[in-house]
Each structure stands twice: as structure tokens, then as C-alpha cells.
Amino acid sequence: MQKVTQLCKRKSxxxxxxAVLCAAIFSQPSFAGSWQQNVSIGGFNNVHIxxxxxxxxxxxxxxxxxxxxxxxxxxxNYLTANLEDAAEAHGMVIxxxxxxxxxxxxxxxxxxxxxxxxxxxxxxxxxxxxALSSDAARNIDPxxxxxxxxxxxxxxxxxTACVAPDVFAGVAPSAGPTIxxxxxxxxxxxxxxxxxxFVSRCESYAGSYKDDFATQIAVIGHGTADTTVxxxxxxxxxxxxxxxYGVNQLSGTTTISDDATRxxxxxxxxxxRVAMLWFNNLDHSWxxxxxxxxxxxxxxxxxxxxYLGEYFAANNKRVDxxxxxxxxxxxxxxxxxxxxxxxxxxxxxxxxxxxxxxxxSLAGGAASxxxxxxxxxxxxxTFSGVTSAxxxxxxEVRVSATDNESKQGDxxxxxxxxxxxxxxxxxxxxxxxxxxxxxxxxxxxTVIDNNQNLSTVVVSFSNGDVTATVNxxxxxxxxxxxxxxxxxxxxxxxxxxxxxxxxxxxxxxDAGVTGDYNLHINEGxxxxxxxxSACYLAFRTYxxxxxxxxxxxxxNPRFVSY
Numbered sequence: 001m002q003k004v005t006q007l008c009k010r011k012s013x014x015x016x017x018x019a020v021l022c023a024a025i026f027s028q029p030s031f032a033g034s035w036q037q038n039v040s041i042g043g044f045n046n047v048h049i050x051x052x053x054x055x056x057x058x059x060x061x062x063x064x065x066x067x068x069x070x071x072x073x074x075x076x077n078y079l080t081a082n083l084e085d086a087a088e089a090h091g092m093v094i095x096x097x098x099x100x101x102x103x104x105x106x107x108x109x110x111x112x113x114x115x116x117x118x119x120x121x122x123x124x125x126x127x128x129x130x131a132l133s134s135d136a137a138r139n140i141d142p143x144x145x146x147x148x149x150x151x152x153x154x155x156x157x158x159x160t161a162c163v164a165p166d167v168f169a170g171v172a173p174s175a176g177p178t179i180x181x182x183x184x185x186x187x188x189x190x191x192x193x194x195x196x197x198f199v200s201r202c203e204s205y206a207g208s209y210k211d212d213f214a215t216q217i218a219v220i221g222h223g224t225a226d227t228t229v230x231x232x233x234x235x236x237x238x239x240x241x242x243x244x245y246g247v248n249q250l251s252g253t254t255t256i257s258d259d260a261t262r263x264x265x266x267x268x269x270x271x272x273r274v275a276m277l278w279f280n281n282l283d284h285s286w287x288x289x290x291x292x293x294x295x296x297x298x299x300x301x302x303x304x305x306x307y308l309g310e311y312f313a314a315n316n317k318r319v320d321x322x323x324x325x326x327x328x329x330x331x332x333x334x335x336x337x338x339x340x341x342x343x344x345x346x347x348x349x350x351x352x353x354x355x356x357x358x359x360x361s362l363a364g365g366a367a368s369x370x371x372x373x374x375x376x377x378x379x380x381x382t383f384s385g386v387t388s389a390x391x392x393x394x395x396e397v398r399v400s401a402t403d404n405e406s407k408q409g410d411x412x413x414x415x416x417x418x419x420x421x422x423x424x425x426x427x428x429x430x431x432x433x434x435x436x437x438x439x440x441x442x443x444x445x446t447v448i449d450n451n452q453n454l455s456t457v458v459v460s461f462s463n464g465d466v467t468a469t470v471n472x473x474x475x476x477x478x479x480x481x482x483x484x485x486x487x488x489x490x491x492x493x494x495x496x497x498x499x500x501x502x503x504x505x506x507x508x509x510d511a512g513v514t515g516d517y518n519l520h521i522n523e524g525x526x527x528x529x530x531x532x533s534a535c536y537l538a539f540r541t542y543x544x545x546x547x548x549x550x551x552x553x554x555x556n557p558r559f560v561s562y
Contacts, residue, residue, distance in 0.1 A: 043100065043124035047096065049093065050084050052088045054091040057313050058316060060139075061139035061141045062138060062140045064140045065145075066096075066097065066125060068147070069098070070151030070175075072107075072295070073151075077286075077295050077296065078294070080297065087309075097124070100120075101120040107151075109121070115205050116205065116207070129164075146168060147161055148172035148174065149176065155177045157171055161216065164209065165209055166212040168216065169316055171218050172220070174304060175223060175226055177229060179202060179205075190232035195240055198243060215317040215318050218237075219275045220275070221304060224279065226283055228284035229284060238269075242273070254268075258289050275311060283298065285297055287301040287302055289301070289302055289306065322403065324408050325409040326345070326348075326410070328412075330342075337419065341384070341385045343383060344383070345377050354375070355377060355383045355402075357385045358373075360398065361394075365430050366446075394418075397414050421451060428449075429446070429502070431446040434489065436507055436508070441461070443476065453497065454494075454495050460492070461482060463481060484510060486506065488506045490504045
């Protein structure tokens, strides 16, 4: 896709800050480590989104948590609630949407209208989660999508998790009424909801998706000093989700603390399906931890978002945590032109059912499978296999193991010679390829040194040389800031005796197109409604705002305003 720069540049040749700001909007997205504010996405007009530099410790990519505001609480308050600390600590994208269908006091209207996937903000929240999860630039694992909220946002989060248990792997209402209660129940009065009623309501909201409750988890929280929403809802909500999941509460409590003054009491249910927190000394506020501020955001208890990041990562039931068996101590020994291959295979979660050994000939600079063995491990988790008689030459041995859940682990490999070493020969390059991402290119390929004395593989790009990383027989090298248009790279493999061989690869870099808004409209990159006019509306008062934006950016490196 062509990158648009200087999108809202005036038709004259003059250079303005407005042109630069608008160019940032329509250039290739770069979200890591920053807030995007007031993004229109998923049916919401204003969503604050933080995308971290880190990745989730489980699954693939980032996790995602939607955080829903309370009544009379602007979403800007969550910019000072330490959410970015939780995001970075746990590789979690955090999105804070401003409710579209608000009821009195700017509440989420959880007590009004139909509660289903196609109505109101339930539809919008599902669309928001799916839109963010499908955005490749954010790299979100759809198995790690969660929803949390405060007060009316807590009730809305709980009901949305009931509506779409297939989308939300975890839910975390804080200081919120129980699902299906009235607006009156949010102010002091406790509306009793039995466990059976909770389950019946939640399953009716889910409809045909109710089977997904089998892998959903819940965290319920409430401040001990809350005088706005009745604290009865804490245990009631926890018991309701526990009944929904079919788990029993465990005995005892544990104190969770950020420091000596910021603590919470934790109760758990079987298999960590449900956790309940009492935030000590917290009033009717989001528990933000030390340094948090804002209306209905408090600093005198733990950082709830950080707790959730850790709890969800530790207990998510949808991510495949089985990495498969690990191969170690791999050896291959030549005896009378036969290879004896040994090693260890251990599965941390279960047991190893079999070990696959594949032997490849590297003659001619290409790997060719010539023999496969299937062996078992002994009581000490070691394995051994012997090949048939092999011709003199260089071979690669690749070994993987499978566990009792049919999960295959990562492959281990080594190269070994059968017979005497030949005369010195140059390293052989093959399978050369290049992939492009923006103005970066990655060159990969295979390098085989028949004498097993490879020294370096260097990839020469138009703007400099890069020493490639070599892993087994594979190599790769990346270079950025390449000029637009036709490019090429030369790969040079050198061994310890200074013998060399070369290969080359061509590729095209799309560096984008620079021009005023008329050019980009004519090229079809933008339209009036979604390009120039949107940019104008966003920055028409830039002269009065620019000083503030630059000052905010200087004082807070994470400040990003669009």
C-alpha cells in the first residue's frame, strides 16, 4: 500500500505544521509504546488505545483488554490510571471506549434495551474487540481478549462477556451491579440475584454461544470503602460466575500488595476460574495503584490492571500452553558409515510418545531426505537410533518428539560427516529469498559448507552491509531505510580458508508517494469524507493547539495526539 505523506499540504508550496501532522495520520501505522487518543473504531467515535512494545508471555502476540468507564467519568481519566504500566508489563493492548448509547449521568445503559450481539453497545464492543484483533499492525492474539469496567462499565462488561463468551476469554467487573439488575440497584440498594438466576440470565444472553463459558474466567473486585454501589455485589457476582462455570470457592484468602499501603484481599475458586478481590480502603473508584489520578480513579490500592494482566496470562484457558517435548544433548556419531543418533526428549506437561529422526543428505548444496527413524524414549527420557549404511558425505539430522496430547515439539538439528573430509570447497548458497515490509527488506536462504568451516555470511544492501544470523543451515539479514524502487542485495558466504561464493536477489521497495491532498484523492488513496475533511476537522485550530501538543509531547514521551 502506498504511504501518504504531506496529505493535507496546501496547494501552494508552503510548508506548514498542519501538513506534517496530517502526514502522520495516513503514514504506515506505528503504535508501539504510545496512546492513540479519540480513535473512531468498532462503532465508537472515541476510543483511547495503548499498544505496548512488549508481547504477551503466552500465546501469539499481544493480549487485549477493553476497559469501560463508569458514570460521569470521561475516558481521559484512564490516561492517568497507570494502564500503560499494565500494558507494558504484560504485552497487553488496552482500549478505553466512550459509550455511544449512554443513559443518565453518561452511564453505560446496561439496564436498558435488548441484551444481545446485535444491539447497542454490545454490538459495538464486540466489533471493537474484533476490529482490534484483526488489525495485523497490533498483532493481537484473539484467544487473549478480555473486558473490564468500573461501576456501570462493570455491569456492561459482565453482560457483554455473557453475550459474547466466544470473544471474551476473561471478564473483570469492578464495583458494579449484578447482571440484569435495574438502575435503582446501582445506588446503595442491593438487588439480590440468586446463582440460578445469574446463570439463567447469562446463558440466555449467550444463546448458542453458551458452550464457550467452559473456557472463560472472571475476576471480580470492589472497594471496601465504597458507599456508592453496594458491596454486596462483590460476592454475589463472584458466586454467579462460579455457578456459571461450575466451580467451588476455595478456603482462605491471600493478601495482594503493591506496597505496604496498597493492598487487596484475594479469594479464589477451583482451577482459578474465578478470583474475587476486596480493595482495602478503596472508595467507588478504579484501583489504579501508586501515582494514579483522575475522577473515580484512585491511587490508594493496587494497580488492578496490572493484576488482571498477570492473572489472565496465568490462567487463560484458551491459549495452548503445551509446547511439546524438548530435545537436548543431540549427538550423531559415524561408525562404519552408519550414524548412531542419541539424545534426550522431555515433556514438561506429560510424557513423550515417540521421537522422529530424519536424516538429510546435503550433497550438491541442497537438503534431500534419505532416511526416517521412529524411536521411543527409555525410563531416563533418552533415545537412540541407528541409520542404515550411508555414502560418504555431509548430512543433516533433524529430530522432534511428540507428547501424549499429540503435540510435536520444536525440531533440533545438527550436521555430521560420514567418511573422510573432502578437499576444501566453497560454501554453497541456495533458496535465496527476500521479503519487504515498508522500507525494510529481509533476505533469507540456505548455506551449506561441505567442510563445516563456515565463517560469515554477509548481505550487501544498497545502503550498507549486514552480517547475517546463521542458524543451522539457514541465514537471515534485515536492512531498513532502503530507497524506493528497484533494489538488489548480494550475499557472500566465506569459510575459514577465505573461500567464498556469492548469490544475489532483487526486490522492490515502495517508499510511498508525496503530494498534496488532490493528488491522493485522484490516486484513490483517500476520499473527501475520510481524508482531507477529517484532517481539517481534527486540526483546523492547530495554531492554538500546537504549542500545547508539543509541550505535552516534550514533558511526556508517551503522549501522542491525533
